[in-house]
Amino acid sequence: MNPTLPIWALFLLISTALTNARDPIYVASPLTSPPPPEMQITLKHHNHHLDKVLVLPIILASVALAIILLSICCGWTFQRKSHQNSDSEDIRPSGKMVGKKGLLPMIHYTLLEAASNQFSEFSGVSGYLYKAHFDEGITALVKKLNGRKQEYEREFENEIDLLSIICHPNIISLVGYCVHAGTRFLVYEMMENGTxxxxxxxxxxxxxxxxxxxxxxxxxxxxxxxxxxxxxxxxxxxxxxxxxxxxxxxxxxxxxxxxxxxxxxxxxxxxxxxxxxxxxxxxxxxxxxxxxxxxxxxxxxxxxxxxxxxxxxxxxxxxxxxxxxxxxxxxxxxxxxxxxxxxxxxxxxxxxxxxxxxxxxxxxxxxxxxxxxxxxxxxxxxxxxxxxxxxxxxxxxxxxxxxxxxxxxxxxx
CATH class of the missing domain: 1.10.510.10 (Transferase(Phosphotransferase) domain 1)
Structure with missing residues (x-):
């Protein structure tokens, strides 16, 4: 359901009610003469009384409207983040790389697991390096980083941040990355002779x-x-x-x-x-x-x-x-x-x-x-x-x- 309609309707109802409440009790038609002086004095006192009476409802209505708007914004933000997190765990039907960290693609774990044949083909005896064969004949080197400690997370983020901006023939190029269940993966360009x-x-x-x-x-x-x-x-x-x-x-x-x-x-x-x-x-x-x-x-x-x-x-x-x-x-x-x-x-x-x-x-x-x-x-x-x-x-x-x-x-x- 579109949340904009109820907010608009609520705002309209509150505005209408407040406007009607402030209208004078005496309504003269174009054919009638102005009200007598005694009644004019009564209307002035009545409007002044309404001003005092309506202050609290106006404040309460404004606070309620602000709370509703804030709740909807928070809900929309949470829903968006949840959707992004689910994207990192599941592969879309197209099988393409999705998500970005800067300009670096985030690769779905399911896609990475399939490309590396369940991480079965080793490339090197240390560092948890695996070969991955993606569609269209693309081969890459996958480095698996184990550990849930905070320092591992910092190192992972640091490597991504640096390699996404450094470009040199003798510095490795980062193809993408993946995070799945506490395990982090860095996907490098293929290096056939290992380390x-x-x-x-x-x-x-x-x-x-x-x-x-x-x-x-x-x-x-x-x-x-x-x-x-x-x-x-x-x-x-x-x-x-x-x-x-x-x-x-x-x-x-x-x-x-x-x-x-x-x-x-x-x-x-x-x-x-x-x-x-x-x-x-x-x-x-x-x-x-x-x-x-x-x-x-x-x-x-x-x-x-x-x-x-x-x-x-x-x-x-x-x-x-x-x-x-x-x-x-x-x-x-x-x-x-x-x-x-x-x-x-x-x-x-x-x-x-x-x-x-x-x-x-x-x-x-x-x-x-x-x-x-x-x-x-x-x-x-x-x-x-x-x-x-x-x-x-x-x-x-x-x-x-x-x-x-x-x-x-x-x-x-």
């Missing part, structure tokens, strides 16, 4: 990653970080960079993901700092005093560079009671030109020029320096790595100055 973590530490053990491919991955990752640090206003600190955050397409092009803990430079809070980074990738200053800057991302990048060189995990347990970091294990050996080839990943050992290997080792050593001030900027890292990548893989053969060494003792070129 760098899977490629390096999964069943293939890095066999698909040649020296040049690894350098391309390092360059692409550096490009993405340089964009965040140098070309965003304010600069964005990723805060959670790790090998599982680096997604690879069919040509091993890099797309950086996992922006749930990303913050604008200068705006980080204690909640972010307490959860920032994964084990083995967290810079020392973050652990000691909660300091999070662009140099914290540089440290995490240095750890990834060591992973690419050594083929080792960022943290390993040689024995059940011991835990060894790749930084503490590798850095003392990086400065030894003769020892360096023996600690390189056997998959790529002796497949590169020694001077190139030494240069990458020097860059990695600089990036993981304990003091943030000794670490280079991502721009410097990028410019030092590009000459090591062939032109056909996006690099350049142009001769460039090597990375300036903040710590001369650990820099071996």
């Amino acid at each position: 760098l973590e899977t490629q390096l530490h999964g069943p293939s053990r890095g066999s698909a990653l040649s020296w040049h491919i690894r350098m391309k991955i390092a360059v692409d990752t550096a490009k993405g970080l340089e964009f965040l640090h140098e070309h965003c206003n304010p600069p964005i600190i990723h805060g959670d960079l790790k090998s599982s955050s680096i997604l690879l397409d069919s040509e091993f092009n890099v797309k950086i993901s996992d922006f749930g803990l990303a913050v604008a430079a200068g705006s980080q809070n204690k909640a972010n700092l307490q959860r920032s980074g994964a084990l083995g990738y967290v810079a020392p200053e973050c652990l000691l005093n909660g300091e999070l800057t662009e140099k914290s991302d540089v440290y995490a990048f240095g750890v990834i560079l060591l992973e690419l060189l050594m083929g080792r995990k960022p943290v390993e347990k040689p024995t059940p009671s011991q835990c060894q970091s790749i930084v503490t294990w590798a850095v003392p050996q990086l400065a030894d030109r003769l020892q360096l080839p023996s600690i390189v990943d056997p998959v790529i050992r002796n497949t590169m020029e020694l001077k190139h290997l030494c240069q990458v080792a020097a860059i990695a050593a600089l990036c993981v320096q304990p003091e943030p001030g000794y670490r280079p900027l991502m721009t410097d890292v990028l410019h030092s790595l590009i000459p090591l990548v062939p032109i056909e893989l996006g690099g350049t053969t142009r001769v460039m100055e090597p990375l300036a060494c903040a710590n001369k003792e650990s820099c071996v070129i």
Whole structure:
């Protein structure tokens, strides 16, 4: 029923009643003479009395009308929100993506479940990544986020907000999102080769990653970080960079993901700092005093560079009671030109020029320096790595100055 008609009718009835009540008791026809003076005095007193009597009914009628209007508005708003919530849970007959968060589509859970074959096809060994095949031949990567805690919700919202406005060839594109029964899903563009973590530490053990491919991955990752640090206003600190955050397409092009803990430079809070980074990738200053800057991302990048060189995990347990970091294990050996080839990943050992290997080792050593001030900027890292990548893989053969060494003792070129 249309609520406008009763309101209009009620308003009309109240107005008519009030108007009639204020009309004079004496009604003279055009053929009669004006009322005598005594009656005029009586009418004036009668109208004055009516003015006093009608004040309370007018106020009550106005309040009642306001309450009715407010109730109808609240009911309409609640009905609209309920309708939107029901849309997020059920699929429409057309099977199209509906709903918006900014300009980002919200995907029905039923559609997402059908496209991913009940979330049965894994793409990567970590992070709950699934392949989803939508209509019209569209394939996407679905990341499932579990947890009902408030911090998970903040991270989910943060990633959506950032990825809906950031556009860069080495930053992952977000196709859509879904929320269902406390579980959240992020739908990325398809990345056929999964994560760098899977490629390096999964069943293939890095066999698909040649020296040049690894350098391309390092360059692409550096490009993405340089964009965040140098070309965003304010600069964005990723805060959670790790090998599982680096997604690879069919040509091993890099797309950086996992922006749930990303913050604008200068705006980080204690909640972010307490959860920032994964084990083995967290810079020392973050652990000691909660300091999070662009140099914290540089440290995490240095750890990834060591992973690419050594083929080792960022943290390993040689024995059940011991835990060894790749930084503490590798850095003392990086400065030894003769020892360096023996600690390189056997998959790529002796497949590169020694001077190139030494240069990458020097860059990695600089990036993981304990003091943030000794670490280079991502721009410097990028410019030092590009000459090591062939032109056909996006690099350049142009001769460039090597990375300036903040710590001369650990820099071996």
